[in-house]
Amino acid sequence: METKSPNSLQESSTPSDTETTSGDGIQLLKAVKEGNIELLQQLLEGGAEVNFQDEWGWSALHNAVQCCREDMVNLLLHYGADPCLKKKNGATPFIIAGIVGNVELLKLFLSKGADVNECDDNGFTAFMEAAVHGEEEALKFLYENGAEVNLSRKTKENQKRLRKGGATALMDAAENGHADILKILLDEMGADVKARDNMGRNALMYAFRKSDNGNLVDIIPLLLYHGADVNVRGEKGKTPLILAVERGHLGLVQMLLEQEHIEIDDTDSEGKTALLLAVELKQKEIAQLLCNKGASTDCGDLVMIARRNYDAPLVKLLLSHGAREDGCPPVEDWKPQSSRWGKALEHLRRIYRPMIGNLKIFIDEEYKITDTSEGGIYLGFYEGQEVAVKRFSEGSTRGQQEVSCLQSSRVNNDLVTFYGSESYKDCLYVCLALCEQTLEEHFAACSGEAVENEEDVFARNVLSSVFKAVEKLHLLCGYTHQDLCPQNILIDSENAICLADFDESVKRAGEPQEIKRDLQALGWLVLYVVRKGEVPFETLKTKSNEEVIRLSPDEETRDLIRCLFNAGDNVQGHLNGLLGHPFFWSWENRYRTLRDVGNESDIKKGVFKSKIVQLLQPEKSECSRSFARWTSKMIHHTHNCCLGVHLSCSPLNSTREETVHCLVHC
Incomplete structure (x- = not known):
């Protein structure tokens, strides 16, 4: 009999073939779930599709692993089951073996090519799953076979944008109350107690998420002993101390208050301190403990709240620790200068925050202006003035450079105004004038609004201000900027232009090369501004000088850029001469x-x-x-x-x- 080609028409699947395959596959899954190995073998011998998956991606092999049926697993593998087959969520049989804690199956799938650190679409590895489900033997086996203890959860890009992911096995064990697993991870496997997820939460915060109070009494001391940050924040800005108060657990509150660096007056995103919450929740013993440890009573109308709850002993306690009858000052008629940041500023002004010298700030996403290479820029109030606060680690070279440059240029109106700086908890806070947007944001918002044959007053004003700022920076302050770009040119609420971001600035020592680098960047900026941002600044930086000049729309712009690119050897005062260039003349x-x-x-x-x-x-x-x-x-x-x-x-x-x-x- 002639052998047919596998691609011949006669061998094509028909609807009845598909229905038969689907029916046999469903029977295959059913046999595994019911533990009927005889029926399973019969179906496999009859040609049932061994790798058939249901709508969620479960195959017979996945189900056999979940049921810990090693005999069924071996039978399915014998008939060609794919040991690396993934469910819809990316979970492999190996990861499921970690969930159920079956060491023999873990060993088997490693021999079949599984990667000990392979993960599903949510970033869970078999090691993490063993920690989640408290499977001690599986955890140890995986660790001995190369599992990464401090691997953080990797998620899809859309999830990452929501700050999902980043958790570790230690956080999983803490969240699920597995003190024994936690101890193994910390004492035997070197788990990093300082690790944080993409929202900034550590294992201490995870412990408060699901664990009951009984488990917390075992878990919290372990984490604190190994150096967990006690002032970390979780959802809604809550700290471990605030969460312990919310649970009403006196022992946990006491345990946390004994930590050397505890911030007793930290607030959540609503401006509530641990003491304010204790008063609201009628927790007199916890309130007394907090007061005895020095908690501020100037954090809300505590006495009024206690009176409203008819709690006379708590009223007496609060008054004895300096609480006022009118704890909330009268609301003043105040409006923010900034329209863009107004709502967040009003909220920040309203809530209670412990002062850092003359600065009121809350390191929270609601008040973040933008990220930086170090600590971000946040909204704040310095001596009552709304400001942008640039955050550095204390001792940061960039931070010191920023402050030094700003202090030397206080009289330069074309540079961003510097109000002052504060240091606290290993951080340096540099307080600057709050602006509405960057030059880059301005052009992005005004894209497509360019009008032909109109005098471009905005471009002339922007570049005139920037030229003056850089000229004074060079001549009066003795600095070069070294990072001139659209993101560092700011526009305030009155549409005035100022130059910012001096953490890469250089104190000149007679070397003209630094000045030339600023002049080169100014050349790119001229074209970027004249072309209203249609050519990205980073793209301009990749082009040759001749290409940049060629892209200029008119002779005045070409000549100005040419003068910047070809400054010659005598660069001192070069910008002063260029400020009289015809480019800057009005029509x-x-x-x-x-x-x-x-x-x-x-x-x-x-x-x-x-x-x-x-x-x-x-x-x-x-x-x-x-x-x-x-x-x-x-x-x-x-x-x-x-x-x-x-x-x-x-x-x-x-x-x-x-x-x-x-x-x-x-």
């Missing part, structure tokens, strides 16, 4: 200049046939617009005109006679 000033240096006799005599008079003749009520015609008639043909030579070479050095000569003979 009206250009018109007046041309009028003044033109053929004066023709103008005075009204020789209307004169070329210069015709070129300078303004249209009715559109004096400044006439310059657009001037550029189209004269600048457009600069390659045939000696004026073009002056503009492209050294326009600032052209004599009056040369300019007049150009105007008359063009």
Whole structure:
């Protein structure tokens, strides 16, 4: 009999074939779930699809592992089951073996090619699953076979954007109350107690998520003994101390208060301290403990709350520790200057926060302006003034450089205003004027709004301010910026421009190369601003100087960029000269200049046939617009005109006679 090709038409699947396969597959899953190995073998011998998966991706092998049926697992593997087959959520038979804690199956799948650190789509490894479910033997076996103890959960990009993921096996064990697993991880496997997930939570916070109070009494001391951060924050800004108060557990509160660096007056995102919560929850013993440990009673209307609860002993306790009858000061009529950050500023002003010197700040996502390479920028109040607070680790070279540069340039109005700095808990807080947006954000918001043949006053004002800022930075402060870019040019609530971000600035020691780097960046910025951000700044940095100049829309811009790129050796004061460049002239000033240096006799005599008079003749009520015609008639043909030579070479050095000569003979 002739053998048919596997690709022949006769061998194609028909609907009845599909239905048969599906039916046999369902029977296969059912046989495993019911533990009927005889039926399982019969179906396999009858040709049932061994790797059939239901709508959730469960195969017979996944089910056999879940049921810890090693005999069924071996039978399925014998008939070709894929040992690395994944469910819809990415879980493999090996990971499921970690969940059920079956060491023999873990050993078997490792021999079949499983990766000891393989994970499902949510980032769970077999080791993590063993920690979640308290499977001690499986945990030890996996550790001995190379499982990474401190591996953090990796998630899909959409989940990562929501700050999901990042948890470790230690956090899993703490959350599920497995004190024995926790002890093994910490004492025997070197688990990192300082590790945090993508939301900044550590194992201490995870312990409060699901574990009951009984388990917490065993778990919390272990974590604290190994150095867990006691001031970490979780959901809604709550600290372990606040969570312990919410649970009403006096022993846990006492345990946490005994920690050397406990922040007893820390607040949650609603501005509530541990003491305020204890009063609200009528927890007199915990309130007394907190007061005895020095908790501030200036954190809300504590006495009023206690009176409302008819708790006279608590009222007496609070008054004895300095609480006021009118704990909340009267609400003042205050409106934020910032429209963009107004709502968050109002909330921050309203809630209680312990002061850091003259600074009120809350390190929370609600008040974050942006991320930085170190500690982020947050909203705050410095001496009552709304500010942007740039956060550094104490001793940071970048932080010290920022403060040093800002202190030397306090009189420079074109640089961001520096109010002061504070240090607290190994952090440096640099307080700056709060602005509405960056130059990059401005152009992103105004994309597509460019109008042809209109005077670009915004571009001229922005670049004039930046040039002045950099010039003063160089000459008066003795610094170079070294990071000039659209993100570091800020626009305040009154649309004023200022230069910011000096943590890469360099104190000059007579070396012109640093100045030239700033001038080069200014050249890119000129084109970026004139083209209204349509060419990304990072793209401009990759282009040659000739390409950047070629992209310029007009001769004035080309010449200004050329002057920046080719500054020569004498760079001191170079920007001061460029601030008089024709690029910075208004259209009206250009018109007046041309009028003044033109053929004066023709103008005075009204020789209307004169070329210069015709070129300078303004249209009715559109004096400044006439310059657009001037550029189209004269600048457009600069390659045939000696004026073009002056503009492209050294326009600032052209004599009056040369300019007049150009105007008359063009």
